[in-house]
Amino acid sequence: MSTTEVVNNNDDMVPTTTDLNNFKGGSTSSESFQAPENIDDILKENSKGIFTCSNIPGAKFNNAQLPFIGGAEIQNDDDLPPYATDNLYKEEEYVEFAKRIDEHINSKYENNDVMVIKRRQEIWIKFFHYYGGKKSALSRFLCAREGQVDKAMEMIISCVEFREENDVANILVENDSRNDIVKYIRQHWTATVFGLTYDGSPVQYHHLRNIDVGQLCAPGENNLRIFYLWWMENCLQVQRAGHKAQRDCKGPMCQSIEIYDFKNVSLWTMTYNIFGLRIFSRALDVGQDNYPENLRKAFIINAPTIVTILWSIVLKTLSERTKSKISLTSHDNREGLREFVDDATIDKMFSM
Numbered sequence: 001m002s003t004t005e006v007v008n009n010n011d012d013m014v015p016t017t018t019d020l021n022n023f024k025g026g027s028t029s030s031e032s033f034q035a036p037e038n039i040d041d042i043l044k045e046n047s048k049g050i051f052t053c054s055n056i057p058g059a060k061f062n063n064a065q066l067p068f069i070g071g072a073e074i075q076n077d078d079d080l081p082p083y084a085t086d087n088l089y090k091e092e093e094y095v096e097f098a099k100r101i102d103e104h105i106n107s108k109y110e111n112n113d114v115m116v117i118k119r120r121q122e123i124w125i126k127f128f129h130y131y132g133g134k135k136s137a138l139s140r141f142l143c144a145r146e147g148q149v150d151k152a153m154e155m156i157i158s159c160v161e162f163r164e165e166n167d168v169a170n171i172l173v174e175n176d177s178r179n180d181i182v183k184y185i186r187q188h189w190t191a192t193v194f195g196l197t198y199d200g201s202p203v204q205y206h207h208l209r210n211i212d213v214g215q216l217c218a219p220g221e222n223n224l225r226i227f228y229l230w231w232m233e234n235c236l237q238v239q240r241a242g243h244k245a246q247r248d249c250k251g252p253m254c255q256s257i258e259i260y261d262f263k264n265v266s267l268w269t270m271t272y273n274i275f276g277l278r279i280f281s282r283a284l285d286v287g288q289d290n291y292p293e294n295l296r297k298a299f300i301i302n303a304p305t306i307v308t309i310l311w312s313i314v315l316k317t318l319s320e321r322t323k324s325k326i327s328l329t330s331h332d333n334r335e336g337l338r339e340f341v342d343d344a345t346i347d348k349m350f351s352m
Contacts, residue, residue, distance in 0.1 A: 033181065033184050033218070033219045033223070034180065034184065035180050035181075035183040035184040035187075039183045039184070039187065040056055040183075042187050043055065043056045043057075043183065043186055043187060044056065046187060046192075047192045048192075048348070048352060050067075050192055050193075050194055050195075050348070051067055051192075051193050051194060051195055053065070054193040054202075054234060054237070054238055055192055055193055056183075056186075057172075057179050057182040057183050057186055057230055057234075058172075058173070058174040058175075058176070058179045058182075058183070059174075060174065061172070061237055061241070063241050063244070063245065066195065066196055066241055066242070066245055067194070067195030067196070068195060068196055068197070068198050068246075069194055069195040069196065069197065069203060069341050069342055069345040070197060070198065070338070070340055070341040070342035070345060071197030071198045071199055071201070071339065071340040071341065072197075072198060072199055072339075073198040073199060073246075074198075074199045074200070074246055074247055077250060077251070079199075080247065080250060080251030080252075081251060081252060082252075083135060083136070083139040083251070083252045088142070088143040088146050088147055088321075089139075089142045089143060089146070089147030090147060093142065093147045093149055094138065094139070094142060096149050097138055097142050097149045097152055097153070098134075098138055100149065100153055101124075101138065101153070101156070104153070104157065105120060105121055105124045106121065123160065123164060124160065126169065127159075127160050127163065129240075130169065130233075130236055130240070131236065131253065132239065132240060132243050132249075132252065132253025133249060133253070135252075136243075136251075136252045136253040137156075138152075138156070139252060139293075140252075140253075140292050140293040140294075141155050141156040141159070141292055141293075143292070143293050144292030144293055155289075155292070158289070159289065159290045162289075162290060163290070166229070168229055168233060168290075169233070171226075171229055171230045171233050172230065172233050172234065172237060178226050178230070181219060181223050181226060181227065182226065182227050182230045184219065185216060185219060185223065185224060185227040186227065186230075188212055188215040188216050189216065189227070189231070190206050190207050190208055190210045190211045191204050191205065191206045191231075192204065192205050192207075192349075192352065193234070193235075193238060194341075194345055194348070194349065195345070196238065196241070196242040196245075196246070196254075197242075197254075197257065197340045197341070198246065199242075199246055199247070199254065200239075200242030200243055200245065200246035200247050200254035201239075201242060201254040201255060201256060201257050201296050201340065202235060202238040202239055202242060202254070202256045202257070203256075203257045203259070203340060203341055203345075204235075204256060204257070204258050204259065205259045205261065205349045205352070206258070206259065206260045206261065207261050207263075207349075207352050208260060208261060208262055208265050209261075209262075209263060209264040209265045209269070211265075211269070213280050216280065217279045217280055217283075221279045221282060221283050222283075224279070224280070224283040225283040225284075225286055228283055228284055228286055228287060229286060232286070232287050232290070232291045232294070235256055235291070235294065236291070238256075239253050239254050239255070239256065240253065242254045254296070255293065255294060255295055255296035256294055256295060256296060257296050257297050257298075257299075257340050257341075258295065258297075258298045258299070259298075259299045259301065259337065259349065260298065260299065260300045260301070261301050261302055261332075261349070261350075262300070262301065262302045262303050262304055262307060263301070263302035263332070263350075265304065267304070267306065270304075270306065270307075295325055296325070297325055297326075297327070297340070298325060298326045298327070299327050299329075299333060299336060299337060300326065300327065300328040300329070301329055301331070301332050301333045301337075302329075302330065302331065302332055303328055303329065303330050304330075305330075307328075308328065308330060311328050332350065334346060
């Protein structure tokens with residue numbers, strides 16, 4: 001397969017690292033999935049010109065123009081949240097985890113020369129930066145494995161290797177060769193990043209009445225996965241910006257707030273889209289594997305009866321910790337949103 005082809009594989013095929021890389025390095029040759037020439041204008045219109053550098057792939061990110069849209073401010077270091085979310089690990093488990101990571105980074109494995117070790121150290125330094133610093137990064141992965149050091153080691157090493165193999169860090173760069181397919185899919189992605197809370201958490205709003213899973217999945221599972229890597233890296237970028245601007249890089253990096261609005265989503269829309277959810281959910285697994293502890297709070301608002309019923313079933317399978325992060329209501333839940341977002345921003349969201 002040519003490296004300039006958009007991967008459009010059968011739904012039953014499992015994507016590989018090689019498949020992901022097949023798109024890297026070339027633009028789409030299929031006109032069906034070629035972003036239109038005015039794609040940036042389309043994306044600006046879709047996001048109503050809000051926080052453009054975070055909503056358009058390839059746009060230059062500007063830390064000086066961060067929009068802050070509500071919530072409580074960090075007054076002093078005592079207001080910072082703990083690293084060990086909900087006490088998911090003990091201090092001695094973190095110490096053991098950090099020690100083993102240092103040994104992994106600096107150890108002289110068989111046939112490893114000085115340059116190999118130096119290169120490994122550079123990779124991990126960059127990795128820690130992307131995840132908000134060493135302690136913030138290690139804490140997220142250790143929390144994700146509830147203090148189990150062996151499983152956390154496996155997860156974080158796998159993540160670092162995945163990022164290197166797929167050149168994930170460069171997916172936000174303006175001239176990255178994956179930008180065309182990312183922009184093509186972005187026009188069908190219903191989320192908009194509105195800004196940050198005063199304590200540094202990015203806020204994204206999903207207007208689900210416009211969702212079309214068929215359009216999202218049309219370029220194929222691997223290309224949808226490439227897009228979602230862009231989206232998650234973009235979320236990390238905004239989290240880092242909030243961490244620096246509002247917390248002076250102290251304490252854990254800020255997690256995201258996500259709002260899913262079901263207003264005017266018809267039963268037909270939900271039925272139509274459910275057929276594409278299998279490929280959609282598989283592509284989005286990359287988030288769970290490589291971006292742990294990304295969520296601070298999720299609001300599901302204006303939920304129709306069928307969603308409420310299904311949610312009551314799902315709730316029985318979730319931990320108390322997970323349930324505490326998710327709010328589901330049949331109304332717009334302005335009162336709950338006001339904890340993080342001001343009324344002017346809520347009005348903008350609901351007018352999209």
